[in-house]
Amino acid sequence: MEQILLNSLNNTCIYIYFALSILIVISITHFFNFSHAIIFTSGAYFTFLFYKLFGVPIYSAIPFAIICAIVLGCSIESFIYKPLRKKGTSSIVMLLASLGIYIFLQNIISMLFGDDTKSIRSGVVKEGINIFGARITPIQIVIIITAIVVTILIILFYKKTQLGRSMQAVASDRELAEYTGINTNRVILWSFAIGSGLAALAGILVALDVDMTPTMGMNALLMGVVVMIVGGNNIKGMVCAALLLGFAQNFGVWYISSQWKDAIAFIILVLFLLFKPEGFFGKKIRKQTV
Helix, strand or coil: CHHHHHHHHHHHHHHHHHHHHHHHHHHHHCCCCCHHHHHHHHHHHHHHHHHHHCCCCHHHHHHHHHHHHHHHHHHHHHHHHHHHHHCCCCHHHHHHHHHHHHHHHHHHHHHHHCCCCECCCCCCCCCCEEECCEEECHHHHHHHHHHHHHHHHHHHHHHHCHHHHHHHHHHHCHHHHHHCCCCHHHHHHHHHHHHHHHHHHHHHHHHHHHCECCCHHHHHHHHHHHHHHHHCCCHHHHHHHHHHHHHHHHHHHHHCCHHHHHHHHHHHHHHHHHHCCCCCCCCCCCCCCC
């Protein structure tokens, strides 16, 4: 039981990481951005490139990988999404464009690195630290601690900084934000930079914990979106949704089968869409009549 609780907490923190990165980007762009999944994957593979192939120490390879992933995310925004927005492209076309980007870049990764599982872990695999009868690895401790720190920092960023408030304004109403003098393109670019950095960090931590494959980003994207929707597009709700999802999946696997892990997530999503579509702390939209 103790091991299941620790595994659930670890999964929860991974979901929080990626859901936060998705929230920062999707709340501003207002379309389902498939290419965000490849940013998650690229963080792990840039680390593999620098650490395993170029021989850069792991503590230097990780920051370099995050910077490269940020550059990739911002490049996608600057050279693809921004021109499409200027043409007044619909959300469905943007979604299809993002899917094309994801497929193209995922195949590039497969072509360069192969489809087999890669690892950026070093040394002999050791038994985890014993905590109340459960085993936890050092990287899992790092995942849990940094998830808490990152969540607090994002909350403070939105509340205390001008850029954070500008991002909230653009997410709420882009046209109104432009009328008030906010440079929306700059704010969107910053959102891609921050979201890409968080996604890359999440991908690196997952790879350090359970290794990596070129398709790892899609499942992470789907779980992150489930957390974002169930949470009601706000950070407090997303933390609750991540806890619900992480614990439900791990206890479900314990009682039923590991094959049901993803199904449990989508069962939770469907139940919320049917009975509480606004999410944990979302507000119901009331129709106005004139």
